[in-house]
Structures are given as C-alpha cells and as structure tokens.
Amino acid sequence: MKIFQNNCVFISTLFFVFYLSSSLVFAQKKYASDPQFKVKIDFDRWHDVHELDDDMKRLEKTYPKFLKTIVIGKSYNGLPFMGTIINNPDTGPEMSKAAMYIEANVPGNEIQGGEVCLYTIWYLMENYGRIDKVTQLVDERVFYIFPTVNPDGRQYFLEGTGGGARSGQVPVDNDNDGLYDEDGPNDLNGNGVIEQIIKYVPGKGDYRKNVDDPRILERVKFGEKGDYILLGSEGIDDDGDGMVNEDGPGGYDPNRNYAADWQPNYIQNGAMDYPFQLPHSRAENEFWLAHPNIAGVQSYHNAGGMILRGPGAKWQGEYPGKDISVYDKLGKKGERILPFYRYMIIWKDLYTVHGGSIDWTNDGLGIISFSNELWSRRQYFTSSELQKQTGDPNSPISRQKSRYFFNDRLEFGDEFVDWHEFNHPQYGKVEMGGRWKKTMGRLPPRFMNEELCHRNMAFSLYQADQMPLMQAGEHSVKKLGGNVYRVWVDFINPKLAPTITAKAAENSVVQPDLLLLKGNVDVVSVSLVRDKKTQDYIKPVTKRIDQHDLKRIMIRNGHPGKTTRTFQYLVKGSGKITVIYDSVKGGKASTSFSL
Incomplete structure (x- = not known):
C-alpha cells in the first residue's frame, strides 16, 4: 500500500512538472502575426449614428492624449453632430497648426464616407509611432473629423427603406x-425595400420582362405591345390627393444651403429659404469660423468615382491660376491614389450646384476644398480585359447585366428583390419587386469597403500633408557701419498649398500673415530680396515693403507653396532680435540671433 502511495505521489509530481513546463513553453511562444489592434472596429459593415459615436468615444478612451470628441450642434431630431479632434499637444496647441477638416454624409443616404472618417481616426492612432509618415502627420497637423453631419438622414436610411x-x-x-411630410413611402410587405409595382395585362402593356433574364423589366419598342404596365413605386396615397409617396420626411438638399452662390428654390431646388437655415450647415459654419487654422477640407459624398473641386456654377468664374495649379497637382495625384476616380470640376464635368459646401469653404473661407464621390461601378470589374467585356453587349457582364452577374456570383443574390405576387390594397393582384436593395449601387459591396x-x-492625408507649413531658414547679419546692420532672414513653405490662396486674397477672407520683429532696435526699412547670390555685386532694386509699422508687416497675399522668401531688414541698434512669421493657416516659424 505504501509503495502504491509513493508511486501515486511520484506520478502526480511528474504530471505537475510536465504541466508547469508546458505552460511555460506556451506562455513563451511568440507569433509572427501582425500585432493585434488596440481598438477593434469592423469596416465591412455599415455603422449607424449611435455606433459611430460610440466608436469615436472608444478611440478617445484608448488614446486620450491625442483624441477629443466634440459636439458642435444637434440635428432636428436631437442627434449630436459629433466629431473628433486629433492633435498631439507635445508639438503645440491645436490652433497653432494647420488643420484638415474631413466630413461625410451630408446627404443622408451617402453613408460610406462615415466609415472612411472613422477609419481615418482609427488608422492614424493605431499606426502612430509605428509608421513614420503617420507619426509626422499627427505631430505636424490637426484633424477635425466628422463622420456624419446629417445624423437624421443616416439613421433614417439605415433604419428604413432608404427612399428619400x-x-x-x-x-x-x-x-x-x-401639410408636412404626410405622404412618405410605405413598405407594404415589410421587406425593407420600396419596390416597383407592375400589373400583368397580356398584350396591352408597354413593358415586358427580358427574355434572357426575367428580373429585368424593359420598355417595348415603339409600335410593339408588352404584357405589363408599370404602376409606380410601392406605397399608398396617404393624404388622398391622388399621388403616392410625394411628401416624405424632409425633402430638401442638405448640400445646397451654404452661402457661396446660394440661390432660392426656384433656381436651386432644395436650397431652403436662406443660407445656413439648416441645423447642420449652421453648426458647421460656426465651427469653421471659430477655427481659421483649417487649411484643407474634404467632404465625402457618393457615388461615381470623382475627385471634385469647384466652382459649382459657371457664372462664378474659374479660380485664379495660382490656385488651379495647386488643385491640379493635388487632384492628379489623387487619380493615381484612387483608381477609377476622375479629377473633375463640378459645373463643367458634373452638373451645376448652387450653395454647395465646398464652394463656401473655398470662396468664403479661403480653404483648399475637395469632395470625393466615393465608389465607382467600374470597380466591380477592375482588370482591363473585364472592362472591355462590360462594353460588349453580348457579354454576361455587359453594362445592363453586370450588376446582376456581380450580385449572383459575388454577393450570392443578396442585393436584389425579384418579382413576386402581392395583393395591393388599391390595385389588387400585382407583382412587386425588380428593385435593388438600398445598399446596392451607390455603396460598395461590404467586402470591398475597407479598400475604399x-x-x-490616403488622398485626404496627402492633402493634409501638403497644407502650408512655415519654417525658418537661413539668416545672415552684415554690419554696414556704426550700429547699422543688414539682416537677411529666410522663411520657407515647402508644401504645395500657399498660406493664403489667391481667391482668399481676392475676397479678403483670411487674416493676413504677419512678419514680426522683436528686439531693442529701430527698423529703417524692410524689403524682399530677389536673389541672395547676386544681391551684393549686381545690386538690383529690392522690393521695398511700405507699411506704417515695420516691426509688424502684414502680408496680405500670404506665402506661396514650394517657395523660400528672403526678407531684408536694415536695423539700427544692438542685442538679440527675433524674427517671426505668423500665419493663421501655415503656423508660426521664428529665428533668433544677436547683432
């Protein structure tokens, strides 16, 4: 018995040692996988307003040093206009740096921009300190990011059928x-889609179902007869005026209520009664005015695969040439970052827009502004060979058939509602269907959204990187006699964008840059040196700056991009002096030295 007990103890001890050593081995095991993210967010599904807000708060809680969630107003239904400020306080206060303003979801049904905004906050934080360029951007710039400025519209789209x-x-x-909003869409069969209604009338209709694919309803040619008539969209006449679904919730255009070239409803449908009448446009404008450091704007819309800039209307006239040069360089780089997207002018290449947001931010606030129309249907079939096939009417992915093929083979039929019988309260026995779900067409397939x-x-971060960034360069001091000195100071803007756009200078909408000199000296004159290398022996006439206070020079046209300017001071005195270039949109740069 004692031997048996001893054996049991021995076996138990061996088992414990084996278990302990195994645990240590597993505990020490290292994986070659990418590191886990601190905050897990899915970008292959659509987030409603509440989840977007919750995700921003989760990110703020994880990265409190860099992130701050803010609310700039509330929608008609009381939902917050919530956004995130990204700033590294170690590199300076928020208002001392050029800021990039990124918004999305101005139209309520254009939702994927909300995910792009959330992805941007998440990506910058998850990769700060890991990717040098990301770290540089967060250190040098400020970001104001608002995933949805139309939370009512977004929530209505996601909760309802998507119509209106x-x-x-x-x-x-x-x-x-x-009456107001008394006859909106009615989802009679409760499947979440406002479908088409057709009635079978053999030989008496003007529509027929496609022979090869009966899901497709097509109008018959002139002189022919079909078997169906189209009765309109699913719904009923709620207010008894003989019309169906003609007065649903809202009914205005959220992107026609800004001040630049605003026009009344009889010219621009959906513009409302006056600029900034709507809660979102008013809240945004108040935020923009309170943050003059904003030097770049991106407003994400959908769809079509476009990188849009103003003007929105031809009669506004083209931008000044210097501004066009900046826009063109940014936009053409964007075409390489975004395959199947085209850099376009709104009025010229799309359609006329009066009272659009990026016209106001460019013309009224002096901000380089783009609006990306997210998602191009050409992205369904991306190779050059498949692109050719979409143009072949006999191909199974020809333009009319391509979405059906994609839906059948890649989304397994999930996005289309086929024809089915229904007993309509007004029309009797009909067929309803023939409609894509609200998430098909203007939105990317969910599995393709993270790349979008x-x-x-990446394009918006490139724009942010190319906002002005004032830096101090070389300086030199030359004694001319007595206590009179010639001082040369270089200030550099290495980025594409100027500190003040030509349009902003023309409209006087941005505070002038300031050239400041601090020190116990008298300033005799200030001028611009055209060429330091030849100045001393050719002695060209420098461009003298004629202002009242030569220690506080106002530079109304700002500092151009990719440019070094040399300022020449003639000063009388001695001791330490500091020369400062102070720009609202380009930041502050300074250099100090002794005479």
Missing part, C-alpha cells in the same frame, strides 16, 4: 398642400 434619405428630417411641404476607406483616407 438624401434629405435631413426638417419638415418641408413638398407638394404645397399645407484606405484609398480615400
């Missing part, structure tokens, strides 16, 4: 009957 969700929810009488987020973020 471009608008916000401020009530509008769209049919001029004295990353590429569009």
